[in-house]
Amino acid sequence: GAGVSQSPRYKVAKRGQDVALRCDPISGHVSLFWYQQALGQGPEFLTYFQNEAQLDKSGLPSDRFFAERPEGSVSTLKIQRTQQEDSAVYLCASSLRGAGGRETQYFGPGTRLLVL
């Protein structure tokens, strides 16, 4: 595809369930980012990959959040034992090259997670 895709687009989970959110970056993009956007707020950084290496996970809110990108392309964000405060839109972004402030991040449409 031409852009970043994410699946599922919507996910409803019962509190305590585990969820997995998928991101397909733009083909050939080295860097991949995950952000969390709560209702009425701007996106907040969760984690960053350069190829398959997770170079920054400083934004992950707890050890229930785990991300991987095993082959340097598709990434999965996993949330274990979901809680209501995890309800948010999870955005994935990719950029062509490695880390660099000048790099444009291209965003996917997001996965809207609702935890009941």
Place this chain on the structure above:
Amino acid sequence: AQSVTQPDIHITVSEGASLELRCNYSYGATPYLFWYVQSPGQGLQLLLKYFSGDTLVQGIKGFEAEFKRSQSSFNLRKPSVHWSDAAEYFCAVARNQAGTALIFGKGTTLSVSS
């Protein structure tokens, strides 16, 4: 710590009128600044970015922004708003020169009245 403030939560502008969305940043060195737009159900789309050089940057869809170091501002402008510009607008700054993360403001919702 770096931060971005968008003072206006919601702005309504008449179609055809000019627009200015405010953004103030806190950053120690020369910042890398971005404006994104988000339409309902859509991802964030980059409007424009500033790294260095000319302080007036042009973007897509007729938008421009001016970097003012003395005021720590990066305001977004458009001379004539179209109804299709109604969306949420986010200002962001790269967290550091390595740019591993963007720090976003809380956004400004733009409504366009006819």
